[in-house]
Structures are given as structure tokens and as C-alpha cells.
Amino acid sequence: MTQVYNFCAGPAMLPTAVMEQAQGEFRNWNDLNVSVMEVSHRSKDYIALANQAEQDLRDLLQIPDNYKVLFCQGGGRGQFAAVPLNLFGEKLEADYIITGQWAQSAAEEAKKHGKINQIDIRRETAQGQASLLESSEWPLNPNAAFVHYCPNETIEGLEISSIPDTGDVPLVADMSSTILSRPLDISQFGVVYAGAQKNIGPSGLALVIVRDDLIGKARQAIPSIFDYKVLAESDSMFNTPPTYSWYLAGLVFQWLKQQGGLSAMAEHNEAKAKLLYDYVDSSDFYQNKVDPQYRSWMNVPFQLVDESLNEQFLTESAAQGLLTLKGHRIVGGMRASIYNAMPKAGVEALVAFMDKFAKQHS
Amino acid sequence: MTQVYNFCAGPAMLPTAVMEQAQGEFRNWNDLNVSVMEVSHRSKDYIALANQAEQDLRDLLQIPDNYKVLFCQGGGRGQFAAVPLNLFGEKLEADYIITGQWAQSAAEEAKKHGKINQIDIRRETAQGQASLLESSEWPLNPNAAFVHYCPNETIEGLEISSIPDTGDVPLVADMSSTILSRPLDISQFGVVYAGAQKNIGPSGLALVIVRDDLIGKARQAIPSIFDYKVLAESDSMFNTPPTYSWYLAGLVFQWLKQQGGLSAMAEHNEAKAKLLYDYVDSSDFYQNKVDPQYRSWMNVPFQLVDESLNEQFLTESAAQGLLTLKGHRIVGGMRASIYNAMPKAGVEALVAFMDKFAKQHS
Numbered sequence: 100m101t102q103v104y105n106f107c108a109g110p111a112m113l114p115t116a117v118m119e120q121a122q123g124e125f126r127n128w129n130d131l132n133v134s135v136m137e138v139s140h141r142s143k144d145y146i147a148l149a150n151q152a153e154q155d156l157r158d159l160l161q162i163p164d165n166y167k168v169l170f171c172q173g174g175g176r177g178q179f180a181a182v183p184l185n186l187f188g189e190k191l192e193a194d195y196i197i198t199g200q201w202a203q204s205a206a207e208e209a210k211k212h213g214k215i216n217q218i219d220i221r222r223e224t225a226q227g228q229a230s231l232l233e234s235s236e237w238p239l240n241p242n243a244a245f246v247h248y249c250p251n252e253t254i255e256g257l258e259i260s261s262i263p264d265t266g267d268v269p270l271v272a273d274m275s276s277t278i279l280s281r282p283l284d285i286s287q288f289g290v291v292y293a294g295a296q297k298n299i300g301p302s303g304l305a306l307v308i309v310r311d312d313l314i315g316k317a318r319q320a321i322p323s324i325f326d327y328k329v330l331a332e333s334d335s336m337f338n339t340p341p342t343y344s345w346y347l348a349g350l351v352f353q354w355l356k357q358q359g360g361l362s363a364m365a366e367h368n369e370a371k372a373k374l375l376y377d378y379v380d381s382s383d384f385y386q387n388k389v390d391p392q393y394r395s396w397m398n399v400p401f402q403l404v405d406e407s408l409n410e411q412f413l414t415e416s417a418a419q420g421l422l423t424l425k426g427h428r429i430v431g432g433m434r435a436s437i438y439n440a441m442p443k444a445g446v447e448a449l450v451a452f453m454d455k456f457a458k459q460h461s
Numbered sequence: 462m463t464q465v466y467n468f469c470a471g472p473a474m475l476p477t478a479v480m481e482q483a484q485g486e487f488r489n490w491n492d493l494n495v496s497v498m499e500v501s502h503r504s505k506d507y508i509a510l511a512n513q514a515e516q517d518l519r520d521l522l523q524i525p526d527n528y529k530v531l532f533c534q535g536g537g538r539g540q541f542a543a544v545p546l547n548l549f550g551e552k553l554e555a556d557y558i559i560t561g562q563w564a565q566s567a568a569e570e571a572k573k574h575g576k577i578n579q580i581d582i583r584r585e586t587a588q589g590q591a592s593l594l595e596s597s598e599w600p601l602n603p604n605a606a607f608v609h610y611c612p613n614e615t616i617e618g619l620e621i622s623s624i625p626d627t628g629d630v631p632l633v634a635d636m637s638s639t640i641l642s643r644p645l646d647i648s649q650f651g652v653v654y655a656g657a658q659k660n661i662g663p664s665g666l667a668l669v670i671v672r673d674d675l676i677g678k679a680r681q682a683i684p685s686i687f688d689y690k691v692l693a694e695s696d697s698m699f700n701t702p703p704t705y706s707w708y709l710a711g712l713v714f715q716w717l718k719q720q721g722g723l724s725a726m727a728e729h730n731e732a733k734a735k736l737l738y739d740y741v742d743s744s745d746f747y748q749n750k751v752d753p754q755y756r757s758w759m760n761v762p763f764q765l766v767d768e769s770l771n772e773q774f775l776t777e778s779a780a781q782g783l784l785t786l787k788g789h790r791i792v793g794g795m796r797a798s799i800y801n802a803m804p805k806a807g808v809e810a811l812v813a814f815m816d817k818f819a820k821q822h823s
Contacts, residue, residue: 107501109701122484136472139471140664172665174700180685301704302703303666304665321573322539339471343665423501
């Protein structure tokens with residue numbers, strides 16, 4: 100098979116070792132002579148798989164015992180609705196930190212259910228780089244039911260790496276594009292959620308990690324499949340879960356442990372990102388317009404200074420096996436998504452191609 | 462690989478030809494050198510797959526042009542909430558026909574959103590068989606926003622094979638366990654929906670077929686991922702869909718066409734069901750307690766007259782490669798789910814085993 104590196108922002112590439120194992124046991128899982136997707140979610144084999152996946156995730160993130168882990172359907176956007184429906188409680192207002200498209204989309208959905216204070220923290224540096232207001236300066240409402248933010252904006256390539264202090268107000272994070280990329284102190288959060296299709300597994304699964312005391316306060320009219328209490332009490336099996344996605348997520352968690360866990364992933368991801376940003380910064384041919392202190396490790400947007408070369412860049416990179424580098428239409432240019440599963444060799448191949456392309460056209 | 466027949470009620474077995482193809486192209490789909498689950502849902506390759514799957518489904522069910530097909534997350538239980546949130550409109554009451562556990566669960570969820578008239582049509586024949594009230598005698602409310610029913614009760618093995626006439630009131634059907642088992646006149650329905658994990662594909666996907674004029678009336682507070690209008694306008698890509706489940710559903714639709722379409726499936730399914738019911742009825746060792754005119758083609762519950770042999774029956778059948786025959790705890794005994802993917806040879810093997818077991822213990 101041709102060596103390719105897939106820079107898709109999501110659904111993203113999965114670790115090669117995971118895909119090899121899944122292909123091998125596709126039609127005969129656990130010596131049952133059937134596929135894992137053909138067994139009952141209530142069978143003892145499947146329940147063992149589900150429990151192991153949760154335990155591996157707990158080990159990786161060192162999730163405290165007073166947090167529940169839920170395996171849900173509906174993706175990140177499903178949680179955009181589930182979060183306010185579960186957390187508003189008696190209160191009817193919440194703070195939403197606006198950093199880009201995904202934070203904004205979460206706020207739009209939440210507006211259906213209560214008063215949303217949008218706090219736009221986007222700023223520009225003196226050099227015209229996209230930047231953010233320090234979290235210590237966020238004008239938070241002490242009466243908010245919760246504070247929602249998106250620590251990594253997949254489209255803009257902005258990341259907030261330190262955890263904001265919101266005092267007694269529960270902090271809720273959409274971690275879809277950054278979860279598992281490094282260690283995380285879960286105890287600082289009320290809820291962490293993430294769509295699977297970037298750093299966890301295939302699309303169709305969303306993870307929710309929620310503090311015990313925030314469960315059981317949902318609105319009466321919440322769809323049951325979104326009710327954290329219903330999901331927690333049924334071990335995420337109130338309805339048939341997306342069993343194959345859960346299985347693959349479990350393989351990814353095992354793979355992460357084999358890589359040395361999240362400290363090792365942090366080193367790996369930081370090194371990959373540094374390689375790419377350093378090259379872009381050293382070049383007159385490419386640019387990245389994000390303040391270095393808020394640059395994402397996971398999604399690296401970059402532009403060709405001469406945008407008339409964009410199509411040629413995309414055609415030639417794809418021909419070299421460097422796939423899906425086109426940037427989101429909102430930002431334009433290119434974007435390399437380099438989640439956990441992207442090996443360093445992929446970023447090295449990208450930089451080598453970029454350098455060759457730049458020399459040919461300078 | 463040992464020949465096994467998997468009678469699981471869901472997630473159910475998938476056609477062998479589909480699973481072979483999926484395994485073969487697991488890591489190299491469409492010559493892209495990546496898995497179909499690793500490509501963007503907005504890529505031209507994936508959109509072509511999505512469109513083809515929809516067209517094949519439209520061909521199979523002869524879906525009229527004034528119906529939209531939606532590929533959703535959240536399963537059948539997600540639609541239990543989505544149906545009332547989309548369809549109540551100005552009205553606040555709906556009729557729910559109660560035939561068993563699944564119809565009842567749909568009604569419980571709908572009660573969160575309006576007044577639900579539960580119409581329990583369960584009856585018993587003079588011989589003590591489970592039966593139902595003829596649909597012409599259902600006491601329907603002409604002011605209901607819609608009438609909801611579940612044509613096939615997976616647990617009880619009851620099926621309503623003719624379509625009730627609800628006049629101008631839109632008819633809504635949870636077809637999770639019977640869709641695609643035979644031809645269906647979609648024009649008689651307002652909404653047909655189905656969780657995928659029985660006759661469509663793996664869990665994590667739900668199909669909705671909805672008449673145009675019922676779209677766009679959702680409550681303001683509906684989660685966007687459940688809003689038929691949002692889904693219809695985005696070709697089911699408002700958020701990242703469960704791309705791998707959609708792909709497998711597409712392969713199943715192609716396989717159904719290759720089998721000769723739904724008329725051929727109806728013959729196939731009727732023959733399989735007849736084989737099993739005829740054997741059970743001819744036996745003093747086994748029984749099925751459902752009125753023959755309401756017996757399901759898809760889910761066949763049966764009991765050993767001597768229930769003390771249940772465990773032995775299950776152990777020995779499993780050893781013969783006849784898997785997952787244990788009945789639902791509500792009904793007890795055994796259940797053979799014989800969806801589209803179950804070959805006739807599987808039912809023949811089951812009957813042969815049942816007969817041998819009966820002779821050994823009579």
C-alpha cells in the first residue's frame with residue numbers, strides 16, 4: 100500500500116496499529132466467529148470491552164472517582180444541546196467564551212435554552228496576529244450556571260493550553276480536537292466532552308466526563324438519550340450505543356497506553372507542532388497568523404504568501420501522499436491536522452514537501 | 462472460520478458478502494489508501510457514497526419525491542424524542558398505539574413534550590394467544606397531531622403487517638425491526654424511522670423518512686441535531702454523521718438490490734418464518750403464544766414447554782454455532798431474530814437442532 104499521511108481535520112486518521120488489528124479481527128472478534136458489531140451490547144463479551152475501554156480512559160486521564168464517563172451518540176453538536184439542558188438547573192444564564200467558530204456554534208445552540216452571555220475574547224497582537232484575552236481577565240458572571248469554552252479551535256488553529264479558573268462556577272470544555280493530546284487535570288472541570296472523530300475513534304461517538312454533583316439536574320423536557328443521569332445509571336446503555344465506534348475507541352486507548360500515555364503523547368505532539376511552526380516561521384513563502392502562545396498543537400493553519408499557488412500546492416502534495424491539506428473556507432489557505440495518530444514522519448514529509456515546493460516557486 | 466448463525470435481536474448479523482467487502486477494503490477505500498472512516502464527510506468521494514446510499518434506499522422502498530431521507534444519530538430512542546419535538550406543531554396531543562415494550566417506551570418519551578393518548582390494543586384470543594385489535598377499530602383522536610405505532614415488536618414477536626388508515630392525521634412508524642423486510646407503501650406514512658442495528662447496518666445510525674410538509678414545524682427548543690429541517694437542509698451533514706455506519710448501510714442497500722429487492726426479501730423472509738413457526742406449531746415440545754395473524758417475520762419467540770431445559774438448550778445450541786437464542790427477560794424462553802441477513806440455511810440448521818434436542822428429551 101502506498102504510504103500516505105492524512106491531515107484531515109476530522110474524521111481523522113486512526114493509528115495504523117489500531118487499524119491493522121481491527122481489520123484482522125473484523126469478522127471474528129474474541130474468537131466468537133462474528134464481528135464485534137454483530138454482538139449484543141448486553142452480552143458479557145461486549146460489556147467487558149466497554150468496561151475495559153472506560154478503565155483505560157480513566158487511567159490515561161487519571162479521572163477522579165467522583166466523575167462519570169459517558170459514551171454517547173450525537174457528536175459534539177449533540178452535547179451543545181445536552182450541556183445547557185443538563186446544567187442550567189434553577190439558573191437560566193451561562194457564560195460562553197467565544198474564541199472562534201466552534202465556541203460560537205455551541206453558544207448559538209445554548210441560546211435555545213436560556214440566557215447566554217457571550218464573552219468574545221478574540222484579540223489581535225500589534226503584529227496583527229490572532230490572539231486571545233488572558234483568562235484572568237475574562238469578565239465572568241458569578242451567577243452563571245456554568246462557563247463554557249472550547250480550548251482548541253479546530254478551524255482557526257487557536258489553543259488555550261492553561262485551564263481557566265472559574266471559581267465555584269462549573270467549567271465546561273468542548274475538547275473535541277484536543278482531548279488526549281496531553282495530560283489534563285479533570286478535577287478542574289465540571290464537564291469535559293468531545294466528539295470522537297479527531298483523537299478518539301471514528302465519528303458517531305461522543306465522550307462526556309462529568310462531575311457527580313452535576314448529574315440529576317436536567318430539565319424535564321430533555322431527550323432521555325442526552326440526560327447524563329439516564330446515561331450514568333445505565334452505564335451508557337440506555338439505548339444501543341454505537342458499539343463499533345466504542346470498540347475502536349477502546350483500541351485507541353490501549354494504543355495510547357502502549358505509547359507511554361499522555362505525557363509521552365504531549366512530548367510527541369509538541370515536537371511535531373514545533374517542527375511545522377518553526378519551518379513556517381523560518382520561511383518567507385508560508386505564514387501562520389496566530390500568536391505563538393495560542394498556537395494549537397493539533398491544527399496548524401498556514402497560508403502561502405502567494406495564494407495563486409494554492410491549487411498547485413494541493414495537487415502536488417496529494418500526489419505525494421500528503422492528503423487533505425486544504426484549509427477551512429473561513430480561514431483559507433492550508434491546514435495540517437496533526438492529532439495523536441499522525442506520526443512525526445508525516446510532519447517531516449510535509450515539511451520536506453513544503454520546502455521543495457517553496458524552492459521551486461521562489 | 463466455523464459456520465455460525467447469529468440470532469441476535471440487535472445489533473444483528475450483517476450479510477456475509479457485505480462483511481467480506483468491508484474487511485477487504487477496510488484500510489484502502491476507493492483506492493484512497495485510507496479507510497472510509499478516515500475521510501472527511503465533506504470530501505467528494507464520501508458525498509458520492511452518501512448520495513448513492515440514499516438513492517439505493519429510495520429505489521428499494523420506492524420512496525416518493527415528496528419525502529426526505531435523513532441519516533441521523535441517536536438511534537430509535539433519539540427519534541422517540543425527535544418525533545414529538547418535530548411534529549407537535551400547534552397541537553399538543555398525539556395518539557400512541559400500545560402493542561408492547563417498544564411502543565410503550567416511545568410513548569413514555571413523548572409524554573415529556575405533550576399530552577399522549579395511549580391506546581392499548583393488546584388482546585388475547587380465546588386460546589390465550591397474544592393478539593391485537595384490528596386497526597379499523599382503533600379509537601383514534603381526529604385532533605391528534607399524529608398517530609405513532611410500532612409495526613413490529615421485537616421483544617414480543619408481534620407484527621402488524623397491514624398499514625392502518627389514520628385519515629388526515631399523519632401516521633408515524635417505528636420500523637426499527639421490520640424496515641426493508643418487504644415492500645412498503647411509504648406514501649401512507651408521515652414519518653417512518655428506524656434504528657439501523659437490525660436490518661440496515663451497525664448501531665449508531667438511525668434512518669428517518671419524512672414527508673416534506675411535516676418538516677419545519679419543530680419546537681424552538683429542539684436540539685438542532687434532531688430538527689428534521691436542519692438535517693434536510695444540510696443533507697444530514699449538519700454535524701459529522703456516523704460515516705462508517707452510513708457506509709455499511711450503503712453496502713447493505715446494494716446487497717438488497719443484488720438479492721432482487723424487497724419483493725424477493727419478502728419471499729425469503731416469509732419462507733424462513735414459515736419454516737420456523739410451522740415446526741414450532743407441529744411440536745409438543747416447543748410453543749409460540751402469538752396469534753398467527755400477528756406473528757412477526759423478524760423476531761420469533763418460542764418457549765420450551767419444559768422450561769427446566771432452557772439452559773441446556775442454550776448451551777447446546779451455542780455449541781452448534783446457533784448463537785444468541787436467549788429470549789428477552791420480559792418474555793422468557795427463546796427468541797430467534799431472523800432479519801434479512803439470516804440465510805434460510807440458518808433457520809434450517811436451527812429447526813434441525815430443535816428437532817434433535819426435542820427427540821433427545823421427549
